[in-house]
Amino acid sequence: MENATSFIASIVMSLVLSLTALSCASTTDSGVIGADRKQLMLVSESQINEMATKGYEEMKADAAKKGLLDQNKQQVARVNEIARRLIAQTPIFRGDARDWKWETHVITSKDLNAFCMPGGKMMVYSGLIDQLKLTDAELAAVMGHEIAHALREHGRERISEEMVKQGVLDIGVASGKLDPKYAAVAGTASALLLTLPHGRNQELEADQIGVELMARAGYDPEEALSLWKKMGSAGGGSPPEFLSTHPSSSRRLKDIEALLPKVRPLYKP
Numbered sequence: 001m002e003n004a005t006s007f008i009a010s011i012v013m014s015l016v017l018s019l020t021a022l023s024c025a026s027t028t029d030s031g032v033i034g035a036d037r038k039q040l041m042l043v044s045e046s047q048i049n050e051m052a053t054k055g056y057e058e059m060k061a062d063a064a065k066k067g068l069l070d071q072n073k074q075q076v077a078r079v080n081e082i083a084r085r086l087i088a089q090t091p092i093f094r095g096d097a098r099d100w101k102w103e104t105h106v107i108t109s110k111d112l113n114a115f116c117m118p119g120g121k122m123m124v125y126s127g128l129i130d131q132l133k134l135t136d137a138e139l140a141a142v143m144g145h146e147i148a149h150a151l152r153e154h155g156r157e158r159i160s161e162e163m164v165k166q167g168v169l170d171i172g173v174a175s176g177k178l179d180p181k182y183a184a185v186a187g188t189a190s191a192l193l194l195t196l197p198h199g200r201n202q203e204l205e206a207d208q209i210g211v212e213l214m215a216r217a218g219y220d221p222e223e224a225l226s227l228w229k230k231m232g233s234a235g236g237g238s239p240p241e242f243l244s245t246h247p248s249s250s251r252r253l254k255d256i257e258a259l260l261p262k263v264r265p266l267y268k269p
């Protein structure tokens, strides 16, 4: 029987091997804004995308059953047009995004929220558009920011960090050889994708890539500033749902202001 010490040693060894195999990479090309941080990845892209797609399908089915999916045709058309223009620019950062099965839907909800799951599954909450009275460019700023999280695979990175914390190295979902002791992690992974807050590095990268995407797609990148100002003053005491997973700091506006000179030349109204 394996003793605890050799078990730990084998974990450390597989961790080292996994790190060597998977961590020495940046998920995207850098664009003019230059996002090229190396990322720790302990789970495959296909595993994460499979979990994300499953979670997204469930959410859509649930919303449709309650009559909350894509109700306002005009709003849905507007959101889809903005998504189309932003998605057309994503190959600047990664060529394979051309082949992603992108999807965009609007859910009727009072929440001020939006997300883009790994692999390009996007959801915009109607409360965000209605309550903040977002312009097209501000909406493009939120969606560009969300798309950037997906392009940089920040969800996969957060799950990988969570696996390190829990001492789990391979959740084995895609291979179909799911070890029962890892089932809990796999089961919660798709929930974690929607609830784990992004770190400061990830937020900065999403702002960088987001403003470049919106500028290239023909939306005034200055409006990223007005978006975050609106977001910051929204909620009347309780902060928007969005800010629980996208922690904002007073530095964000300064950081975005510093990015504008780089992306302004890309913007043609």
Ligand SMILES: [Zn+2]
Residues within 6 Å of the ligand: 145, 149, 198, 202, 203, 206, 245, 246
């Ligand atoms: Zn974010």
